[in-house]
Amino acid sequence: MANTSDTNRWRRFSDWDDRMLRLDLFAEEEPEAGFSVFKSPYDPTPAVTIKGGRVVSLDGKSEKDFDILDEFIARHHLDPDLVEEAMAIDDGEIARMLVDINVPREKLERLARGMTPAKLANVVAHLSSLEVAFAYSKMRQRKTPGNQAHVTNAKDDPLQLAADAATAAELGFDELETTMRVSSNSWANALACTVGAAVGRGDALFQCSIEEAEELQIGMAGLATYAETISVYGTENAFIDGDDTPWSKAFLTAAYASRGIKARCTSGAGAELLMGFHEKKSVLYLEARCLCVQRAMGIQGTQNGGVDGAALTASMPGGVRELMAENLIAVWLGLECASGNDARTSESEIRVGAKITPLLLAGSDLITSGQGSINKYDNTFNASLFNGEEIEEYLTLQRDFEVDGGLTPLDEERALGVRIRAVEALTAVFEELGLADVTTSMIQSVVFASGSDDTESFTAGEVTPISEAIKSRKITAVDVVRALAKRGFREEAENLLFMLKQRVTGDYLQTSAIFRGGKIISALNDPNDYSGPASGYRMDEKRWADVKSVRGTLTKESVLATEALGKEKFPDWLFDAGTAEPGEDRHEVVIGVSPAFGTEMHRTSAGHGLPDVVNAIVSGIEDAGGNARLVRIMHTADTSFVGLSAAKLSGSGIGIGIQSKGTAVLHRSDRLPHLNLELFSNAPLVLLDHYKLLGRNAARHTFGEAPEPVVVPFRGEALSARFHARVAILFALETEMTDPKAKPIQLTLSPKGA
Amino acid sequence: MSVKDLYPLAENAPDRVKTPTGKLLSDITLDAVLAGEVTAADLAITPEALHLQAEIALAGGRRTLAENFHRAAELVAIPQDVIMETYEMLRPGRADLEMLHAQADVLRSIYKAELLAKFIEEAATVYERRGIFEKRY
Numbered sequence: 001m002a003n004t005s006d007t008n009r010w011r012r013f014s015d016w017d018d019r020m021l022r023l024d025l026f027a028e029e030e031p032e033a034g035f036s037v038f039k040s041p042y043d044p045t046p047a048v049t050i051k052g053g054r055v056v057s058l059d060g061k062s063e064k065d066f067d068i069l070d071e072f073i074a075r076h077h078l079d080p081d082l083v084e085e086a087m088a089i090d091d092g093e094i095a096r097m098l099v100d101i102n103v104p105r106e107k108l109e110r111l112a113r114g115m116t117p118a119k120l121a122n123v124v125a126h127l128s129s130l131e132v133a134f135a136y137s138k139m140r141q142r143k144t145p146g147n148q149a150h151v152t153n154a155k156d157d158p159l160q161l162a163a164d165a166a167t168a169a170e171l172g173f174d175e176l177e178t179t180m181r182v183s184s185n186s187w188a189n190a191l192a193c194t195v196g197a198a199v200g201r202g203d204a205l206f207q208c209s210i211e212e213a214e215e216l217q218i219g220m221a222g223l224a225t226y227a228e229t230i231s232v233y234g235t236e237n238a239f240i241d242g243d244d245t246p247w248s249k250a251f252l253t254a255a256y257a258s259r260g261i262k263a264r265c266t267s268g269a270g271a272e273l274l275m276g277f278h279e280k281k282s283v284l285y286l287e288a289r290c291l292c293v294q295r296a297m298g299i300q301g302t303q304n305g306g307v308d309g310a311a312l313t314a315s316m317p318g319g320v321r322e323l324m325a326e327n328l329i330a331v332w333l334g335l336e337c338a339s340g341n342d343a344r345t346s347e348s349e350i351r352v353g354a355k356i357t358p359l360l361l362a363g364s365d366l367i368t369s370g371q372g373s374i375n376k377y378d379n380t381f382n383a384s385l386f387n388g389e390e391i392e393e394y395l396t397l398q399r400d401f402e403v404d405g406g407l408t409p410l411d412e413e414r415a416l417g418v419r420i421r422a423v424e425a426l427t428a429v430f431e432e433l434g435l436a437d438v439t440t441s442m443i444q445s446v447v448f449a450s451g452s453d454d455t456e457s458f459t460a461g462e463v464t465p466i467s468e469a470i471k472s473r474k475i476t477a478v479d480v481v482r483a484l485a486k487r488g489f490r491e492e493a494e495n496l497l498f499m500l501k502q503r504v505t506g507d508y509l510q511t512s513a514i515f516r517g518g519k520i521i522s523a524l525n526d527p528n529d530y531s532g533p534a535s536g537y538r539m540d541e542k543r544w545a546d547v548k549s550v551r552g553t554l555t556k557e558s559v560l561a562t563e564a565l566g567k568e569k570f571p572d573w574l575f576d577a578g579t580a581e582p583g584e585d586r587h588e589v590v591i592g593v594s595p596a597f598g599t600e601m602h603r604t605s606a607g608h609g610l611p612d613v614v615n616a617i618v619s620g621i622e623d624a625g626g627n628a629r630l631v632r633i634m635h636t637a638d639t640s641f642v643g644l645s646a647a648k649l650s651g652s653g654i655g656i657g658i659q660s661k662g663t664a665v666l667h668r669s670d671r672l673p674h675l676n677l678e679l680f681s682n683a684p685l686v687l688l689d690h691y692k693l694l695g696r697n698a699a700r701h702t703f704g705e706a707p708e709p710v711v712v713p714f715r716g717e718a719l720s721a722r723f724h725a726r727v728a729i730l731f732a733l734e735t736e737m738t739d740p741k742a743k744p745i746q747l748t749l750s751p752k753g754a
Numbered sequence: 755m756s757v758k759d760l761y762p763l764a765e766n767a768p769d770r771v772k773t774p775t776g777k778l779l780s781d782i783t784l785d786a787v788l789a790g791e792v793t794a795a796d797l798a799i800t801p802e803a804l805h806l807q808a809e810i811a812l813a814g815g816r817r818t819l820a821e822n823f824h825r826a827a828e829l830v831a832i833p834q835d836v837i838m839e840t841y842e843m844l845r846p847g848r849a850d851l852e853m854l855h856a857q858a859d860v861l862r863s864i865y866k867a868e869l870l871a872k873f874i875e876e877a878a879t880v881y882e883r884r885g886i887f888e889k890r891y
Contacts, residue, residue, distance in 0.1 A: 066880075067884060068880055068881075068886065071884075075876065076821075077818070109815065113817075212841075213838055216838075217834075220834065221794075222794065222797065236884065240846045240886070240890075243846060244846070245845070245846060245877065245881070245886060247844050247873065247874070247877035247880075248841060248844035248845050248877075250825075250873070251825075251841050251870075251874075252841055253822055254822050254825035254826040254828075254870075255826070255829055255837050255841065256826075257804065257823055257825075257826030257829075258826040258828075258829035258830045258837075259798070259799070260798060260799035295818055296818055297818070297822065298820070298821050298822025298823070298825070299822065300819055477794075477797075478787060478792075478794045478797065481784070481787055482787060482788060485787075485788055490784070493787075494784055497782070497783075497784055497787060500797045501779065501782050501797065502764075503797055503798060503799050504771060504772075504773055504779060504782070504797060504799060504800075504803065505762070505763040505771050505799075505803060506763075506771075506823075507761065507762040507763055507807075509807055510761065510807065510814075510819075511811075511814075511816065519762075519765070520762045520764070520765075523814075524758065524761050524762075524810065524814055525761060525762060
């Protein structure tokens with residue numbers, strides 16, 4: 001009862017104050033403070049000067065003033081042969097090319113190689129959100145969309161990591177990313193995810209996010225197949241505070257490739273702002289610089305779209321549009337894009353759902369750069385946009401829009417199967433390598449656990465010696481392969497070996513590479529070829545069949561089977577007694593029931609047994625001095641007509657019509673069909689007491705009274721979502737039984753002659 | 755036939771890649787691992803494979819990715835500790851102009867890593883001009 005004394009305020013504002021949305025912060029654009037989205041007055045005007053094939057000025061700065069980013073972009077990103085051509089084209093013209101299905105992706109990528117950060121930013125700023133998403137769907141690199149999972153837990157429990165990694169792979173995630181609460185647990189986390197990823201599908205890429213040098217070592221040991229922590233920043237000072245330069249990061253990038261490990265950079269709007277080195281530039285321009293640096297480094301891809309700065313960017317006007325626009329620049333530059341959506345940018349579920357939608361429709365190499373496959377509290381990266389709690393919502397969005405977001409509905413039995421297998425496999429590896437002892441009760445607690453609150457397994461402190469042993473004993477993935485095979489986990493051993501074998505060919509070092517069905521797909525052999533309707537990615541029949549089969553999908557058969565169960569509970573209770581004739585009793589109330597009432601259908605949508613409903617109405621009528629008579633209307637199943645037909649048979653002119661699903665009407669014989677006295681239209685909310693009161697009101701009408709209509713309280717439930725699919729199937733049963741010529745049938749509650 | 759058609763090598767040109775120890779892809783089997791015939795040393799990429807991937811990337815219009823693969827090819831033979839030491843020197847405030855030039859010389863003379871040497875020398879020049887060598891801790 002907040003705000004009752006504050007009379008000078010519309011109370012709706014108090015209601016709004018209580019919404020989760022109001023926990024979100026909203027910031028105004030203020031370029032002086034670094035808060036500008038698409039354009040700051042301090043952003044440079046796009047320009048390049050070339051002398052003798054060398055870039056000597058870039059976006060308003062001459063060579064001698066180049067900072068480390070300018071220098072790197074000038075030397076390694078810009079193609080001097082393309083600069084003049086690309087920079088001369090009007091921004092609006094290029095923006096139109098981005099959304100033109102007749103301009104191929106390759107042509108635009110070529111132009112991007114001659115464009116500066118300021119130019120790229122200016123062009124995408126011409127696009128509306130819808131156009132950004134559309135351009136993204138055309139420019140993204142790999143045709144088949146994919147997705148990445150976060151697999152972490154609050155205790156760094158390796159058993160749970162293995163189980164959750166296997167579950168995530170089973171859900172369809174192409175990449176699994178872990179990190180840890182305690183940094184000294186990294187090796188154990190990596191090994192646990194390695195084993196988990198080898199269960200079931202067996203070809204998901206996996207990584208462990210930690211300090212650069214450590215991550216490379218883990219990768220070299222085979223306990224990671226990709227890396228994602230090559231952070232890039234949009235200003236020199238932010239880069240230096242990040243303890244790197246474009247050259248050190250490019251060196252690291254080459255180091256990963258030299259060890260056969262897939263790598264991508266990470267950057268995103270707002271990072272420089274959070275680090276306090278924004279140079280008053282717009283977040284889009286700074287991200288355009290990051291992306292040009294990344295392409296210049298020769299990395300195959302990026303994770304961007306805000307990432308850690310996503311919520312900050314989303315706090316600004318047009319911020320969510322910006323996050324998509326920077327994803328667009330990434331793919332336009334020919335980079336694989338793991339397109340953000342990996343941070344909870346809002347406390348509002350509506351904003352969360354809206355945030356994912358454009359990218360989900362557009363498709364992306366990795367739609368999120370980490371979706372929580374685990375529950376929020378277990379996410380060591382912090383809550384993702386979508387989390388374990390919301391996976392079924394994500395699956396449903398795929399089904400709603402008929403899009404492939406990379407995930408597949410999980411079969412309960414299969415989920416349990418891979419969880420058990422993963423935990424047992426890791427237990428075997430731990431024992432075989434002498435890393436730890438695992439008890440049956442630990443296994444049990446993990447297999448069934450939704451999250452680490454439910455487990456009685458390793459604690460973070462107990463994991464540290466395991467992790468240290470893996471590192472100090474130089475245990476590699478090959479040792480894990482051997483241990484798995486030795487203990488009978490041959491399939492998992494084969495799967496892990498398959499992933500390790502990839503580093504011999506380096507096929508997955510190319511742009512946008514993931515594995516599906518043991519085959520590599522990348523921008524090279526599965527290039528996005530969108531050029532309008534009926535081109536680009538479309539789900540095939542098999543994939544769509546998988547995607548649409550969300551849990552609990554109704555069919556006519558399943559609905560009728562449920563209904564048939566009801567019949568067993570109610571032996572025959574309504575008996576035909578010949579054709580119903582008009583009555584003469586002045587206090588009679590005729591209750592007209594629909595054709596399938598009590599024969600094919602046995603419960604209302606609120607779950608009341610139909611005998612109880614009839615009893616309630618009859619007792620209400622009798623309490624108020626009326627006389628009830630039951631008839632079955634056969635020529636219609638529509639409530640209004642059933643009710644009016646009943647009223648016309650009634651000696652009082654008052655009748656009640658009721659359908660099997662519980663919709664009921666109080667009618668009078670002189671009224672138009674849809675102009676009734678009272679109507680219970682929301683059958684799922686109607687209680688037996690309401691039916692009784694309706695009966696009472698009916699009887700009182702026969703005495704010429706004007707009773708207060710019965711109000712069935714409605715609190716805004718999405719009743720049609722909850723019931724209509726089921727009701728439509730059941731109601732068809734009723735309409736199928738109607739016969740326009742059939743006469744009403746008199747009904748009794750006891751067999752004839754009994 | 756374009757070099758692009760070789761991709762993926764594992765499917766289209768398995769004979770073009772060997773392990774560092776000269777084994778074929780088809781030699782990497784679980785049984786071979788269990789018999790000790792395949793070890794972690796076999797499961798690594800070679801400079802030849804990286805150069806081939808660079809050619810493939812270039813044919814796909816990705817010049818910078820190709821250059822990265824060429825640099826990577828030079829790094830294959832460089833021991834991990836030298837890689838980490840060089841990376842560390844490239845980070846802000848770790849080295850000075852002479853140290854970076856000396857490191858470039860080491861890579862050039864010992865490991866024949868001409869591309870990397872030039873890359874480090876380029877960094878050294880920029881670091882000097884921008885004050886990146888300034889110690890931070």
